[in-house]
Amino acid sequence: MLTGQKVKVEIAPVRQGIGLQSIALFVKTPVPSGLFFTQPANCFIVPESSVRERAGYTITKSMTTHPDLAPITRQLRAMYGSRLLVAAVHHIPVFDTLSNGPLSIRQLQDQLQLGERPASVLFPALCAMNLLAYAPDGKLYITELGQYLTQHRATNLRGYVGLEKDDAGVVEMAARLRNDGPLDTPDGISFVKEGDEPSPMDDPLLSRQFTMGLAGRARQLAPLVAARLPRRAGHLLDVAAGTGLYAYEWLLVNPAATATILDRPAVLAVAEELLDEFSRSDRPGAEQIRERVTFRAGDMLTDALPEADILLAASLFHDWPTPTCQCLANRFATALRPGGELWVHDAFLNDTLDGPLAVTDYSAALFWGTKGRCYSRAEYRSWLVQAGLEPVAETWPTQLDYSLIYARKR
Numbered sequence: 001m002l003t004g005q006k007v008k009v010e011i012a013p014v015r016q017g018i019g020l021q022s023i024a025l026f027v028k029t030p031v032p033s034g035l036f037f038t039q040p041a042n043c044f045i046v047p048e049s050s051v052r053e054r055a056g057y058t059i060t061k062s063m064t065t066h067p068d069l070a071p072i073t074r075q076l077r078a079m080y081g082s083r084l085l086v087a088a089v090h091h092i093p094v095f096d097t098l099s100n101g102p103l104s105i106r107q108l109q110d111q112l113q114l115g116e117r118p119a120s121v122l123f124p125a126l127c128a129m130n131l132l133a134y135a136p137d138g139k140l141y142i143t144e145l146g147q148y149l150t151q152h153r154a155t156n157l158r159g160y161v162g163l164e165k166d167d168a169g170v171v172e173m174a175a176r177l178r179n180d181g182p183l184d185t186p187d188g189i190s191f192v193k194e195g196d197e198p199s200p201m202d203d204p205l206l207s208r209q210f211t212m213g214l215a216g217r218a219r220q221l222a223p224l225v226a227a228r229l230p231r232r233a234g235h236l237l238d239v240a241a242g243t244g245l246y247a248y249e250w251l252l253v254n255p256a257a258t259a260t261i262l263d264r265p266a267v268l269a270v271a272e273e274l275l276d277e278f279s280r281s282d283r284p285g286a287e288q289i290r291e292r293v294t295f296r297a298g299d300m301l302t303d304a305l306p307e308a309d310i311l312l313a314a315s316l317f318h319d320w321p322t323p324t325c326q327c328l329a330n331r332f333a334t335a336l337r338p339g340g341e342l343w344v345h346d347a348f349l350n351d352t353l354d355g356p357l358a359v360t361d362y363s364a365a366l367f368w369g370t371k372g373r374c375y376s377r378a379e380y381r382s383w384l385v386q387a388g389l390e391p392v393a394e395t396w397p398t399q400l401d402y403s404l405i406y407a408r409k410r
């Protein structure tokens with residue numbers, strides 16, 4: 001596997017994974033992927049026994065990781081992609097419209113009367129399904145597979161797909177695509193607090209339900225994020241932190257660092273409970289974390305943000321529309337000290353806006369429930385540059401189809 005090369009490895013003991021006592025090895029040089037689980041290019045997981053055989057390597061770190069559970073989240077989100085497919089055949093006539101010839105995104109949007117956000121969710125999803133594609137001039141056309149959803153093909157699956165067209169989820173997806181979101185939101189929109197609009201994140205019961213729902217995902221991902229973030233002293237601002245688990249994990253591996261957990265007050269009540277639980281775990285150093293954490297209730301869109309050396313935006317931008325993302329990037333850049341870094345942990349669309357399918361499905365789920373969608377790295381980088389930061393080209397996959405990117409402040 002390492003073919004005898006001398007590499008420096010960092011070793012991460014895996015708690016009881018799925019029936020496998022394993023070790024995650026983070027190495028300084030890329031290794032072949034697909035060895036055990038999907039991992040970043042410079043990480044692989046091996047049985048503990050084989051690490052002992054490699055006792056000559058430098059062991060520099062200890063952490064916990066688990067197998068990638070992406071197959072579960074992919075199935076979960078596929079439902080939203082299916083709704084897009086049926087809506088595009090029977091409610092928002094994408095295939096009928098493109099049957100007359102390729103169109104630019106703008107032309108197709110105009111003919112279908114779709115806003116920018118629904119178009120940016122629907123068209124990439126249909127490309128990821130291999131039903132549409134971009135011609136060299138940037139126009140969208142129907143692929144050979146997609147032709148079987150048009151009336152031009154004597155043999156087609158329009159009627160068969162149409163058996164689902166009255167499904168409540170499909171009908172509602174079509175309405176949300178036309179309206180760029182739900183028609184009525186008396187209780188606010190999931191995960192979002194903006195201005196005086198009602199927000200479930202300010203309701204004690206709903207915010208607890210949402211935040212505890214995210215806790216399992218955070219437990220899975222936070223150790224991987226913590227392992228990728230810079231190892232240093234200094235201050236981390238975990239903005240819109242939810243559970244706070246990303247910051248707690250990072251503090252565990254950075255014993256001289258401090259962190260602020262910023263979110264809505266009702267969410268922080270849950271984050272504090274999770275810190276209690278985290279501190280009581282038997283992990284070395286966990287007990288000391290509490291004194292290095294500050295909880296700050298606020299509105300990230302309007303309140304002054306504390307200064308930070310590292311700012312973590314985990315699953316944050318994807319809840320917001322493009323202009324708000326630019327505004328947030330500007331605010332985060334201002335909060336960073338010189339030399340500071342803004343890290344984004346999210347699921348990214350291809351820069352070509354044609355997949356991957358796991359992310360276009362996730363984008364559809366976010367479109368359904370929030371004010372946002374998934375964005376490409378190119379979209380993130382344009383906001384970060386506009387905010388005066390210097391994006392770094394590299395991407396580090398974590399798990400669940402998520403990756404990390406970051407930008408520096410000079």
Ligand SMILES: C[S@@+](CC[C@H](N)C(=O)[O-])C[C@H]1O[C@@H](n2cnc3c(N)ncnc32)[C@H](O)[C@@H]1O
Nearest residue numbers: 191192193201240241242263264299300314315
């Ligand atoms: C999708 S959750 C992400 C939580 C966490 N970063 C994670 O990755 O698990 C979005 C978070 O943004 C918070 N949020 C939404 N609007 C906010 C605002 N205006 N100010 C501060 N936090 C906000 C929500 O309360 C919620 O905890």
